[in-house]
Amino acid sequence: MYRRLRKLEGKKYVRHEQIAHKVGVYLGTIDARNLTNVHVTVPTKASVYTMQHNLLLNDLVLFYEFQAENQGVQFTYRTEREIRHSMIGEGDNQSKLKAYNASRERIPDAVFFFKNAEGVVTTTWVELELNKKERKRYDEKFKLFEELLSSKRLDDQPYSYDQVIYFADDVKIHNVVNDAKRRLVNADKISIRKIPSVIIHERWEEVMPSGSNGERPGPDATD
Incomplete structure (x- = not known):
């Protein structure tokens, strides 16, 4: 390698x-x-935080791909870099940086598309939170969510959204998200979940579809 x-x-x-x-x-x-x-943006620098964040997002995508296959539904996604590229477009580095800084809070960490057996697609704005932010930033973000979930599609957005899902393990993040959404008309379309335990504890055999990597472990299998 x-x-x-x-x-x-x-x-x-x-x-x-x-x-x-x-x-x-x-x-x-x-x-x-x-x-x-x-069609993605190219990273110019990296940090331990961004790498942890990106790797966890990759794991979330993999988790939902496995889960969708097990449940017989369709799952597709777009990454933050794909969405950022489509929203910011071409141009020199300075103009792209200016456009990104002006819209960074309006770009999700990922977009998940869930298509059920009836062909109905649920478009999901995904946020992965590793650290709790200032309350002001959550208030501003949730004003955006109220707009997104009340409209067919905002002019600067590539999609109309049916729901917002936060993923976080810190109980403080759960509390601030649940508190911020209470004031919204569309509160029922916003949820926060823990990062799936199969990701945290690397128990992928629990969600891998049969035949994807040999047979499912039997009842006597151990970690």
């Missing part, structure tokens, strides 16, 4: 960044985006 990474680094498709002592990450470059024709 590292040999391949070094080859990709040599061709300028990835670059290595040190984010902590003896901890580094490889980030895709603009050349890699152009080669793959993927």
Whole structure:
């Protein structure tokens, strides 16, 4: 794997960044985006927090993909970088940074699409919270949610949303989210959930569909 990474680094498709002592990450470059024709923004820097956040989001996507397959429903998603690219568009770095800073609170961490057996799609604004923010930021965010959930689609948004789901383990975040939504007309469309325990404790065998990685563990299987 590292040999391949070094080859990709040599061709300028990835670059290595040190984010902590003896901890580094490889980030895709603009050349890699152009080669793959993927419409996403390219990260310019990384931190331990952003990497933890991104990896947990990846796990959430994987969890819901497995769950959807088990339940026989369709699940698709768009990442924050895809949404940001579609909202901010092209331009030089300075203009894109200005556009991002003006709209960063109006971009979700991800969008999940759940399609049931009747063909009805539920479009979900997803927020993953690892740290509690200032109360003012939640109040401002929830004003946006009231607009989003009361309208077919806002002009600056790529989708109309049916619900908002927060994921967090900190009880303080649960309290502030539940308190902030009480004042909204659309409070019933906003929920907060714990990060699934299969992710936290890496018990993926509990949700993996049959045949995806061999057979399901039997009753005598242990962690």
